[in-house]
Each structure stands twice: as structure tokens, then as C-alpha cells.
Amino acid sequence: MSPLLLAQSRPFPDWEWIRRNGDTILEQGIEHVQLTLMAVALGFVIAFPLAVLASRRRRLQTPVLQVTGILFTIPSLALFVGLVPLTGLSTTTALIPLTLYTLLILVRNTIAGLDSVPTEVVEAARAMGYREWTLLRAVELPLALPVIIAGIRIATVTTIGLVVVTAVIGQGGWGQMMYSDGFQRQNLTPTLLGFLLSVALAIVLDLALVALERRLSPWAKAR
Structure with a gap:
């Protein structure tokens, strides 16, 4: 029997397959979350110091955005595979591209938030004797926070999708389930389950960041 006919003969959803692989699904979910959070945090x-520097030194803004933009345009599959000879089939190989792909979004939104x-608020703070670091921490960051967190939300959701691609190097969280158990074995259950779990994770983390934004900047909600 061909793999396609075998896949068609299996029930969907295959609850027995899900039950047998419950522990693996949980482990891959933890890996998916870890890769996402580590990449966005790194x-x-x-991105933050680059954005602050570019916001303070306008002549640096274009080069910073251009470099991060070029990094963002590199095909993800090529970058993951290209790093294997240097860093092997490791978490580092997954994290480097995932981190690089967040930079453009985070730098651009942080600059936009600070801008x-x-x-008149900045000038008033300086007139009151605020130095640059105090001005940034006490005045600019609180007001820029909604835009900055919006960038973190976009970067987080984007990274959740990109983590799936790292299945080609043995990482990938639920991407491994989608690729190895689903695509290669023509099994629809792990393919759609990995997709649905990734979408659910994106929604949960996005809502968590929205709640964090509202907690840290209640004045923005009121406005």
C-alpha cells in the first residue's frame, strides 16, 4: 500500500496516535516555547541599544535599518542549513537565525516608539535637569512602551512560525512533528496538530504581551 493510501486509511484525528505520542508532543512544545522566547529575548x-543609538544619532538610523533589513531577507532555510558546518545540529544553529530575523522588527518599532x-515632553524633562539615561528610563521608555511591545508581539508571532523551519536541523519544536511524523509519513494528524498548536501558542503569547502592555502602561489604555 502506498504512503498516500495508508494516510487516507487512517482516522482523522488519530486519537490513538496522539495518546501514544503525548509525552513527545509536550517535549516538543516546551522546545518550541523555549526557542521562541530565547530568540526574541536575545x-x-x-536591538534595543541599536535602536536607542540610532534614535540619538540620526545618521546611524539608515545604516542600522539597512543591515537589519538585509538580514531579514536572507532565506531562512538557507541560513539554517548554512550554519550547520559551523555550529552543527544544535540549538545554537537554530537560535542564530531566529534572533537575526527579529532584529529588523524590534529595531524599527523601538525607534518608532522613541520618536x-x-x-516638548523631552525638552521639559531636560529643562528639569534630567540626564540622558534618566530621561530615557523615566520619560521616553514609559511613553514609547506600547509601540515597543507591539514590535515584540510581531517578532514573537513571526518567530513561532520560523521555529517550525528549524525541523530541518533536528530542532523545531512542533515542526519536527509536522515534518517527520506528518509530511514524511503522509500522516495528516501530526501535520495539522502541529499547525494548530503553533497557532494556539501564537495567540496565547500575543494575548500575554497585550496584558503585559496594559499592566505596564495603564495610561495608554485609558487614552
Whole structure:
């Protein structure tokens, strides 16, 4: 019997398959979440100082956005596979591209957030004696927070989808289930289950970030 006919003969959803592989599905889900959160966190650690510098030094803004834009356009599959000779089939090989793909979104939104702070507010704070770091921490960041978190939300949802691609190097969280158990074996259950779980994860994390934004900037909600 061909793989396609075999797939068609299986019930959908195949609850028995899900029951047998419950532990694996949970482990892959944890890996999916870890890769996503680590990539976005590392991306923000890199993007934030770049965005602040570009916001303060306007001549650097275009080069920073151009470099991060070029990194964003590199085909994901080629980048993952291209790193294998250097870093092997490891979490590092997955994290490097995932982190790089967040930079454009995070840098652009952080710059936009800082630029959205009214000039008169910044000037008033400086007139009151605020130095650059205090100005950034106490005035600009709180006002820019909604736009910055919007960028984190986009980067998070995008990264959840890209994590699936890392299945080609043995990572990928639910992407492994979709590719190895679903696509290669022509089994519809793991393919659609991985897809649905990834969508659900994106919704949950997005809602969590919305709740965080409302908690940290209640004045934006009121406005």
C-alpha cells in the first residue's frame, strides 16, 4: 500500500496516535516555547541599544535599518542549513537565525516608539535637569512602551512560525512533528496538530504581551 493510501486509511484525528505520542508532543512544545522566547529575548537585547543609538544619532538610523533589513531577507532555510558546518545540529544553529530575523522588527518599532515621544515632553524633562539615561528610563521608555511591545508581539508571532523551519536541523519544536511524523509519513494528524498548536501558542503569547502592555502602561489604555 502506498504512503498516500495508508494516510487516507487512517482516522482523522488519530486519537490513538496522539495518546501514544503525548509525552513527545509536550517535549516538543516546551522546545518550541523555549526557542521562541530565547530568540526574541536575545533579539531585544541586541536591538534595543541599536535602536536607542540610532534614535540619538540620526545618521546611524539608515545604516542600522539597512543591515537589519538585509538580514531579514536572507532565506531562512538557507541560513539554517548554512550554519550547520559551523555550529552543527544544535540549538545554537537554530537560535542564530531566529534572533537575526527579529532584529529588523524590534529595531524599527523601538525607534518608532522613541520618536513618538512628544518633543516638548523631552525638552521639559531636560529643562528639569534630567540626564540622558534618566530621561530615557523615566520619560521616553514609559511613553514609547506600547509601540515597543507591539514590535515584540510581531517578532514573537513571526518567530513561532520560523521555529517550525528549524525541523530541518533536528530542532523545531512542533515542526519536527509536522515534518517527520506528518509530511514524511503522509500522516495528516501530526501535520495539522502541529499547525494548530503553533497557532494556539501564537495567540496565547500575543494575548500575554497585550496584558503585559496594559499592566505596564495603564495610561495608554485609558487614552
